[in-house]
Amino acid sequence: MTPSDPDTTQRTLISPGPARPEEQGACLIVIHGAGLGQRVDVGTCPTRIGRDRECGLYIAHPSVSRRHCEIWRAEDRYRVRDLGSTNATYLNDRVVEVADLADGDHLTIGESIVKFISGASVEAGYHEEVHQQATHDGLTGFYNRRQFLDVVERELVRAARSDAALAFAILDIDLFKRINDSCGHLAGDSVLRQVTATLRSGMRASDVAGRIGGEEFGLLMPELGAEAALAHAQALRVAVEQATFAVAPVSHPVTISIGLASFGPSHPDRASLMRAADLALYRAKQAGRNRVVVAE
Numbered sequence: 471m472t473p474s475d476p477d478t479t480q481r482t483l484i485s486p487g488p489a490r491p492e493e494q495g496a497c498l499i500v501i502h503g504a505g506l507g508q509r510v511d512v513g514t515c516p517t518r519i520g521r522d523r524e525c526g527l528y529i530a531h532p533s534v535s536r537r538h539c540e541i542w543r544a545e546d547r548y549r550v551r552d553l554g555s556t557n558a559t560y561l562n563d564r565v566v567e568v569a570d571l572a573d574g575d576h577l578t579i580g581e582s583i584v585k586f587i588s589g590a591s592v593e594a595g596y597h598e599e600v601h602q603q604a605t606h607d608g609l610t611g612f613y614n615r616r617q618f619l620d621v622v623e624r625e626l627v628r629a630a631r632s633d634a635a636l637a638f639a640i641l642d643i644d645l646f647k648r649i650n651d652s653c654g655h656l657a658g659d660s661v662l663r664q665v666t667a668t669l670r671s672g673m674r675a676s677d678v679a680g681r682i683g684g685e686e687f688g689l690l691m692p693e694l695g696a697e698a699a700l701a702h703a704q705a706l707r708v709a710v711e712q713a714t715f716a717v718a719p720v721s722h723p724v725t726i727s728i729g730l731a732s733f734g735p736s737h738p739d740r741a742s743l744m745r746a747a748d749l750a751l752y753r754a755k756q757a758g759r760n761r762v763v764v765a766e
Protein backbone atom coordinates (compact mmCIF):
# COMPACT_ATOMS: atom_id res chain seq x y z
CA MET A 471 0.00 0.00 0.00
CA THR A 472 1.39 3.44 -0.88
CA PRO A 473 1.17 6.28 1.71
CA SER A 474 -1.59 7.94 -0.33
CA ASP A 475 -3.72 4.78 -0.33
CA PRO A 476 -6.68 5.24 2.04
CA ASP A 477 -7.52 2.31 4.37
CA THR A 478 -11.11 2.23 3.23
CA THR A 479 -12.66 2.68 -0.17
CA GLN A 480 -14.19 6.10 -0.61
CA ARG A 481 -17.91 6.23 -1.22
CA THR A 482 -18.85 7.59 -4.62
CA LEU A 483 -22.03 9.47 -5.22
CA ILE A 484 -23.45 8.19 -8.47
CA SER A 485 -24.73 11.12 -10.48
CA PRO A 486 -26.17 11.13 -13.98
CA GLY A 487 -22.84 12.57 -15.14
CA PRO A 488 -22.20 15.86 -16.86
CA ALA A 489 -25.30 17.31 -18.45
CA ARG A 490 -25.22 16.74 -22.18
CA PRO A 491 -27.98 18.68 -23.86
CA GLU A 492 -29.69 17.06 -26.85
CA GLU A 493 -28.52 19.95 -29.05
CA GLN A 494 -25.00 18.65 -28.62
CA GLY A 495 -25.76 16.50 -31.67
CA ALA A 496 -24.29 13.23 -32.72
CA CYS A 497 -21.18 11.88 -34.32
CA LEU A 498 -19.90 9.10 -36.52
CA ILE A 499 -16.72 7.21 -35.71
CA VAL A 500 -14.94 4.67 -37.89
CA ILE A 501 -14.33 1.76 -35.53
CA HIS A 502 -13.07 -0.81 -38.04
CA GLY A 503 -11.25 -0.89 -41.38
CA ALA A 504 -10.06 1.95 -43.60
CA GLY A 505 -10.40 5.36 -41.94
CA LEU A 506 -10.12 3.85 -38.45
CA GLY A 507 -10.44 6.50 -35.72
CA GLN A 508 -11.94 9.18 -37.96
CA ARG A 509 -14.74 11.09 -36.31
CA VAL A 510 -17.22 13.61 -37.70
CA ASP A 511 -20.15 15.46 -36.18
CA VAL A 512 -23.58 15.11 -37.75
CA GLY A 513 -26.08 17.94 -37.99
CA THR A 514 -29.15 18.93 -39.95
CA CYS A 515 -26.97 19.29 -43.06
CA PRO A 516 -26.45 15.76 -44.45
CA THR A 517 -23.04 14.25 -43.73
CA ARG A 518 -21.99 12.16 -46.67
CA ILE A 519 -19.83 9.07 -46.28
CA GLY A 520 -17.81 7.96 -49.27
CA ARG A 521 -14.58 7.60 -51.18
CA ASP A 522 -14.86 11.12 -52.58
CA ARG A 523 -12.47 13.44 -50.75
CA GLU A 524 -15.22 16.00 -50.41
CA CYS A 525 -17.38 13.68 -48.32
CA GLY A 526 -17.79 14.75 -44.70
CA LEU A 527 -16.56 11.30 -43.71
CA TYR A 528 -14.01 10.31 -46.30
CA ILE A 529 -13.02 6.65 -46.40
CA ALA A 530 -10.29 5.85 -48.91
CA HIS A 531 -11.05 2.24 -49.74
CA PRO A 532 -12.16 0.63 -53.04
CA SER A 533 -15.04 -1.19 -51.30
CA VAL A 534 -16.60 2.20 -50.48
CA SER A 535 -18.54 4.03 -53.20
CA ARG A 536 -17.62 7.63 -54.00
CA ARG A 537 -20.93 8.75 -52.49
CA HIS A 538 -21.95 5.78 -50.40
CA CYS A 539 -24.57 7.03 -47.96
CA GLU A 540 -25.56 10.08 -45.95
CA ILE A 541 -26.68 10.76 -42.40
CA TRP A 542 -28.67 13.74 -41.28
CA ARG A 543 -30.78 15.03 -38.45
CA ALA A 544 -34.53 15.31 -39.12
CA GLU A 545 -36.24 17.08 -36.24
CA ASP A 546 -35.58 14.89 -33.17
CA ARG A 547 -34.04 11.85 -34.89
CA TYR A 548 -31.11 10.94 -37.07
CA ARG A 549 -31.50 9.06 -40.34
CA VAL A 550 -29.31 7.23 -42.83
CA ARG A 551 -29.89 6.97 -46.59
CA ASP A 552 -27.97 4.80 -49.05
CA LEU A 553 -26.92 6.78 -52.14
CA GLY A 554 -27.04 3.89 -54.61
CA SER A 555 -23.76 2.43 -53.41
CA THR A 556 -22.26 -0.63 -55.09
CA ASN A 557 -21.93 -2.65 -51.88
CA ALA A 558 -25.06 -1.31 -50.12
CA THR A 559 -25.30 0.28 -46.69
CA TYR A 560 -25.84 -2.09 -43.77
CA LEU A 561 -27.39 -0.98 -40.51
CA ASN A 562 -26.52 -3.53 -37.81
CA ASP A 563 -26.02 -6.17 -40.54
CA ARG A 564 -29.28 -5.38 -42.36
CA VAL A 565 -29.31 -3.72 -45.80
CA VAL A 566 -31.09 -0.37 -45.65
CA GLU A 567 -32.26 2.25 -48.12
CA VAL A 568 -33.46 4.77 -45.53
CA ALA A 569 -33.65 4.14 -41.79
CA ASP A 570 -33.65 5.80 -38.38
CA LEU A 571 -30.48 5.60 -36.33
CA ALA A 572 -30.20 4.84 -32.62
CA ASP A 573 -27.28 5.48 -30.28
CA GLY A 574 -24.64 2.78 -30.75
CA ASP A 575 -25.84 1.58 -34.18
CA HIS A 576 -23.22 0.14 -36.52
CA LEU A 577 -23.16 1.03 -40.21
CA THR A 578 -21.19 -1.22 -42.52
CA ILE A 579 -19.79 0.83 -45.38
CA GLY A 580 -17.80 -1.42 -47.72
CA GLU A 581 -15.24 -3.08 -45.46
CA SER A 582 -15.36 -0.34 -42.82
CA ILE A 583 -17.67 -0.14 -39.82
CA VAL A 584 -18.91 3.23 -38.62
CA LYS A 585 -20.51 3.67 -35.22
CA PHE A 586 -23.26 6.21 -34.67
CA ILE A 587 -23.12 7.88 -31.27
CA SER A 588 -25.66 10.38 -30.07
CA GLY A 589 -24.32 13.49 -28.33
CA ALA A 590 -26.13 12.45 -25.17
CA SER A 591 -23.89 9.41 -24.82
CA VAL A 592 -20.97 9.43 -22.37
CA GLU A 593 -19.10 7.39 -24.98
CA ALA A 594 -19.10 10.42 -27.28
CA GLY A 595 -16.93 12.25 -24.75
CA TYR A 596 -14.51 9.34 -24.63
CA HIS A 597 -14.21 9.19 -28.42
CA GLU A 598 -13.82 12.97 -28.56
CA GLU A 599 -10.85 12.71 -26.20
CA VAL A 600 -9.28 9.80 -28.09
CA HIS A 601 -9.82 11.60 -31.39
CA GLN A 602 -8.26 14.78 -30.02
CA GLN A 603 -5.21 12.87 -28.86
CA ALA A 604 -4.85 11.00 -32.15
CA THR A 605 -5.06 14.11 -34.33
CA HIS A 606 -3.42 16.90 -32.31
CA ASP A 607 0.05 17.58 -31.04
CA GLY A 608 0.05 17.41 -27.25
CA LEU A 609 2.53 20.24 -26.70
CA THR A 610 1.21 22.93 -29.01
CA GLY A 611 -2.40 21.92 -29.62
CA PHE A 612 -1.89 22.25 -33.39
CA TYR A 613 -2.81 19.35 -35.66
CA ASN A 614 -0.18 16.62 -35.68
CA ARG A 615 1.69 15.98 -38.90
CA ARG A 616 -0.48 13.11 -40.16
CA GLN A 617 -3.76 14.93 -39.59
CA PHE A 618 -2.41 18.18 -40.98
CA LEU A 619 -1.24 16.54 -44.22
CA ASP A 620 -4.65 14.94 -44.57
CA VAL A 621 -6.42 18.28 -44.13
CA VAL A 622 -4.05 19.93 -46.62
CA GLU A 623 -4.83 17.24 -49.19
CA ARG A 624 -8.56 17.77 -48.77
CA GLU A 625 -8.32 21.55 -48.89
CA LEU A 626 -6.30 21.36 -52.11
CA VAL A 627 -9.04 19.29 -53.74
CA ARG A 628 -11.64 21.77 -52.54
CA ALA A 629 -9.63 24.76 -53.80
CA ALA A 630 -9.02 23.10 -57.19
CA ARG A 631 -12.74 22.33 -57.63
CA SER A 632 -13.86 25.83 -56.75
CA ASP A 633 -10.89 27.52 -58.42
CA ALA A 634 -10.14 29.30 -55.14
CA ALA A 635 -6.85 30.80 -54.03
CA LEU A 636 -4.88 28.97 -51.35
CA ALA A 637 -1.48 29.62 -49.82
CA PHE A 638 0.81 27.38 -47.83
CA ALA A 639 3.64 28.32 -45.47
CA ILE A 640 6.25 26.55 -43.41
CA LEU A 641 7.25 28.44 -40.26
CA ASP A 642 10.40 27.55 -38.36
CA ILE A 643 11.71 28.97 -35.08
CA ASP A 644 15.15 30.50 -35.58
CA LEU A 645 18.14 29.08 -33.73
CA PHE A 646 15.93 27.08 -31.47
CA LYS A 647 18.74 24.71 -30.58
CA ARG A 648 20.46 27.60 -28.77
CA ILE A 649 17.45 28.06 -26.50
CA ASN A 650 17.47 24.37 -25.65
CA ASP A 651 21.23 24.39 -25.12
CA SER A 652 21.32 27.50 -22.95
CA CYS A 653 18.05 27.20 -21.03
CA GLY A 654 17.23 23.50 -21.14
CA HIS A 655 14.71 21.35 -22.95
CA LEU A 656 11.79 22.26 -20.65
CA ALA A 657 12.35 25.95 -21.34
CA GLY A 658 12.47 25.03 -25.05
CA ASP A 659 9.09 23.32 -24.69
CA SER A 660 7.71 26.43 -23.01
CA VAL A 661 8.94 28.60 -25.89
CA LEU A 662 7.29 26.25 -28.37
CA ARG A 663 3.99 26.63 -26.52
CA GLN A 664 4.30 30.41 -26.30
CA VAL A 665 5.26 30.83 -29.95
CA THR A 666 2.35 28.69 -31.12
CA ALA A 667 -0.03 30.62 -28.83
CA THR A 668 1.20 33.85 -30.43
CA LEU A 669 0.71 32.39 -33.90
CA ARG A 670 -2.76 31.15 -32.99
CA SER A 671 -3.90 34.59 -31.89
CA GLY A 672 -2.72 36.06 -35.20
CA MET A 673 -4.29 33.37 -37.37
CA ARG A 674 -7.59 33.74 -39.19
CA ALA A 675 -10.46 31.42 -38.25
CA SER A 676 -10.06 29.55 -41.54
CA ASP A 677 -6.29 29.06 -41.25
CA VAL A 678 -5.16 25.53 -40.49
CA ALA A 679 -1.94 24.90 -38.58
CA GLY A 680 -0.01 21.70 -37.93
CA ARG A 681 3.22 20.77 -36.21
CA ILE A 682 5.12 19.10 -39.01
CA GLY A 683 8.51 18.83 -37.29
CA GLY A 684 10.15 19.59 -33.94
CA GLU A 685 10.11 23.41 -34.23
CA GLU A 686 8.55 23.57 -37.66
CA PHE A 687 4.89 24.32 -38.42
CA GLY A 688 2.76 24.17 -41.52
CA LEU A 689 0.15 26.83 -42.13
CA LEU A 690 -2.58 26.50 -44.72
CA MET A 691 -4.30 29.74 -45.69
CA PRO A 692 -7.48 29.09 -47.67
CA GLU A 693 -8.78 31.85 -49.93
CA LEU A 694 -5.61 33.93 -49.74
CA GLY A 695 -3.93 35.06 -52.94
CA ALA A 696 -0.15 35.54 -53.08
CA GLU A 697 -0.13 39.18 -51.97
CA ALA A 698 -2.56 38.76 -49.07
CA ALA A 699 -0.74 35.62 -47.93
CA LEU A 700 2.56 37.49 -47.85
CA ALA A 701 1.02 40.26 -45.72
CA HIS A 702 -0.50 37.67 -43.40
CA ALA A 703 2.78 35.77 -43.04
CA GLN A 704 4.66 39.00 -42.37
CA ALA A 705 2.14 39.91 -39.66
CA LEU A 706 2.67 36.53 -37.97
CA ARG A 707 6.45 36.90 -38.16
CA VAL A 708 6.28 40.40 -36.62
CA ALA A 709 3.90 39.19 -33.88
CA VAL A 710 6.50 36.61 -32.77
CA GLU A 711 9.37 39.09 -33.10
CA GLN A 712 7.55 41.61 -30.90
CA ALA A 713 6.26 39.17 -28.28
CA THR A 714 8.10 38.63 -25.01
CA PHE A 715 8.78 35.02 -24.18
CA ALA A 716 9.46 34.11 -20.60
CA VAL A 717 12.36 31.69 -20.54
CA ALA A 718 13.74 31.50 -17.00
CA PRO A 719 16.00 33.06 -15.88
CA VAL A 720 15.92 35.57 -18.73
CA SER A 721 13.49 36.48 -21.45
CA HIS A 722 14.70 35.45 -24.86
CA PRO A 723 14.02 37.21 -28.13
CA VAL A 724 12.51 34.67 -30.50
CA THR A 725 12.07 35.01 -34.24
CA ILE A 726 10.68 32.79 -36.96
CA SER A 727 11.50 32.31 -40.62
CA ILE A 728 8.75 31.56 -43.13
CA GLY A 729 8.74 29.95 -46.56
CA LEU A 730 5.58 30.73 -48.53
CA ALA A 731 4.10 29.17 -51.67
CA SER A 732 0.84 29.60 -53.54
CA PHE A 733 -1.28 26.76 -54.89
CA GLY A 734 -1.53 26.99 -58.69
CA PRO A 735 0.00 25.80 -61.96
CA SER A 736 3.58 26.04 -60.61
CA HIS A 737 2.68 24.06 -57.48
CA PRO A 738 -0.36 21.94 -58.42
CA ASP A 739 -0.27 19.36 -55.62
CA ARG A 740 0.62 18.90 -51.98
CA ALA A 741 4.11 17.54 -52.60
CA SER A 742 5.18 20.36 -54.91
CA LEU A 743 3.56 23.02 -52.72
CA MET A 744 5.37 21.78 -49.62
CA ARG A 745 8.64 21.35 -51.48
CA ALA A 746 8.41 24.95 -52.74
CA ALA A 747 7.61 26.32 -49.27
CA ASP A 748 10.46 24.29 -47.78
CA LEU A 749 12.92 25.61 -50.36
CA ALA A 750 11.74 29.17 -49.68
CA LEU A 751 12.22 28.56 -45.94
CA TYR A 752 15.75 27.39 -46.61
CA ARG A 753 16.39 30.60 -48.52
CA ALA A 754 14.97 32.65 -45.62
CA LYS A 755 17.41 30.94 -43.25
CA GLN A 756 20.31 31.47 -45.66
CA ALA A 757 19.43 35.14 -46.03
CA GLY A 758 19.74 35.74 -42.27
CA ARG A 759 16.46 34.42 -40.71
CA ASN A 760 13.51 36.40 -39.29
CA ARG A 761 12.01 36.93 -42.73
CA VAL A 762 9.41 35.64 -45.17
CA VAL A 763 10.59 34.33 -48.53
CA VAL A 764 8.10 33.60 -51.32
CA ALA A 765 8.67 30.57 -53.55
CA GLU A 766 9.24 31.17 -57.25
Ligand SMILES: Nc1nc2c(ncn2[C@@H]2O[C@H](COP(=O)(O)OP(=O)(O)OP(=O)(O)O)[C@@H](O)[C@H]2O)c(=O)[nH]1
Binds near residue numbers: 647656659
Ligand atom coordinates in the same frame (compact mmCIF):
# COMPACT_ATOMS: atom_id res chain seq x y z
N1 LIG B 1 12.53 21.64 -26.34
C1 LIG B 1 12.26 21.00 -27.47
N2 LIG B 1 13.17 20.98 -28.46
C2 LIG B 1 12.86 20.36 -29.61
C3 LIG B 1 11.64 19.70 -29.81
N3 LIG B 1 11.64 19.17 -31.06
C4 LIG B 1 12.81 19.48 -31.63
N4 LIG B 1 13.58 20.21 -30.76
C5 LIG B 1 14.91 20.76 -30.95
O1 LIG B 1 14.88 21.77 -31.92
C6 LIG B 1 16.24 21.99 -32.35
C7 LIG B 1 16.26 22.33 -33.82
O2 LIG B 1 17.54 22.65 -34.13
P1 LIG B 1 18.06 22.90 -35.60
O3 LIG B 1 17.31 22.02 -36.57
O4 LIG B 1 19.56 22.78 -35.56
O5 LIG B 1 17.61 24.34 -35.95
P2 LIG B 1 17.76 25.72 -35.21
O6 LIG B 1 18.69 25.68 -34.04
O7 LIG B 1 16.37 26.17 -34.92
O8 LIG B 1 18.42 26.61 -36.31
P3 LIG B 1 17.79 27.19 -37.63
O9 LIG B 1 16.56 26.39 -37.96
O10 LIG B 1 18.85 27.03 -38.67
O11 LIG B 1 17.47 28.61 -37.36
C8 LIG B 1 17.01 20.72 -32.00
O12 LIG B 1 17.93 21.02 -30.99
C9 LIG B 1 15.92 19.76 -31.47
O13 LIG B 1 16.41 18.93 -30.44
C10 LIG B 1 10.70 19.71 -28.73
O14 LIG B 1 9.59 19.17 -28.80
N5 LIG B 1 11.05 20.38 -27.59
